Amino acid sequence: MKPPRPTLFDFHGVPMTHIFTDDWENIKHFQARPDDILIATYPKAGTTWVSYILDLLYFSQTRPDRQTSMPIYERVPFLENKKPNHPSGTDLANSLDTSPRLIKTHLPVQLIPKSFWEQKCRVVYVARNAKDNAVSYFHFNRMDSVQPEPGDWNSFLQNYMEGQMAFGSWFDHVTGWWERKQSHPKLHYMLFEDMVEDTGREIDKLCSFLGLTSTAAEKEQIRRQSQFDNMKKDDMANYSSAIVMDFKISPFMRKGKVGDWKNHFTVAQNEQFDEEYHKKMNNTTLHFRTEV
Template structure:
């Protein structure tokens, strides 16, 4: 694996008005025609906003007791397929999702709301959307792009931050993503919008909210076992959850799960960058009611 020839990093291009790379558009016809089932649960996020964390929580809630062997034998990306992915080292996400034998099927996506396959809305599927404040999200995305060969070259932090503000990121602007899904929540009753910061602050409380949204009533012991299993430091060491089995990610540069903190942006942003970012943020977010916090 060490000597595996890595593909060149992909280039961004405009795809239906959103910046994308070919890894997420190569299989587009099958993505758009994907047949959701009424009991499917879609886990939607902007990249690096807590996707794996919530995927793991849901997988444990549904299958932790009934199929414990999954936890040690199947990496999370096979248990919760990444719908639009086509990395050519695994089958495309649509194929992995079609092959899932579990019920409900847990499926993840980073697509902005307008590009999600229609069948998820037609089948009235439940959706869990996770949003993370823009500053921490940008920092996490930067470190991810440094180590992930399947994303465009990040450049230095200053250039990356500018590109983040310009929305020239895979899956488009953070601003449009979080607000687009927030708007959809107003019309789609089965959409649960979770804030990463709330999960860090009180995982137990957010677990309770999730269970009540999903109609689950685990025992206190089950809940405690899930809460324990999804602590950041435990997941970071868990090869079935931390993506260390994926050859396109170079953990020597940065681990897939780096810190999982709120407020780490303060170690990256200069005062000037922070002020410029805040001013730009106010303009871009002035027409939405969704509120974020950058510290807990």
């Protein structure tokens, strides 16, 4: 018998599941360090990709053993994760022996522990266009037993548009972080579509933001290593050791493309989504591409 899937509940105005809130006191009071780098995303926006690139940028020369002996979710702990019988994300982050510590989160901006702002930590935020993001999140929820039951594609899409997802509304998430970027100079806002279009260019921008002086050869090696097909084959990056995920249903790293939404959205769904999108994204300067 498989354990029942979790259900959503309201947590400080954001739909969440217990796995991401059970450690809340430790999350809320987490002590960031000035050189910590926080990788923030809405789920299924390229989190693992950027985590992998940052880990290579910082440690491929000095700690190459990390890439072959530690899965990415140990190298870059998921701050709010609290699975039963596993170390919590805060415990894993506190046990990291690297400088900087790379830590990931899916929390909306208003729930981020205060110490990250107080310590003026650098934050890398990655956003993905809503249509591809919805498709990716749907397939992820199908295979990840700690996510709520997704239902069929149409009902999932309706819930997605209404923000009834773990971590809340995509619209609120991406615009909330975009607004914070305007007043927080240490926040680098990346778009998944830009990374797909020219990974090397986006690595250059990351290095510039982080003050890293990697050589052209090192950056090219990282660009090659972080290509989707290479990461998908890498057992330290593809989550194949995560027992809560059923790869028979769908792989954790599925396609990594821009425009796969066209294989899922019906004409009617697309029209409804566009109408909702224009309503909710009308007052922001943030713009996405749904094809590259």
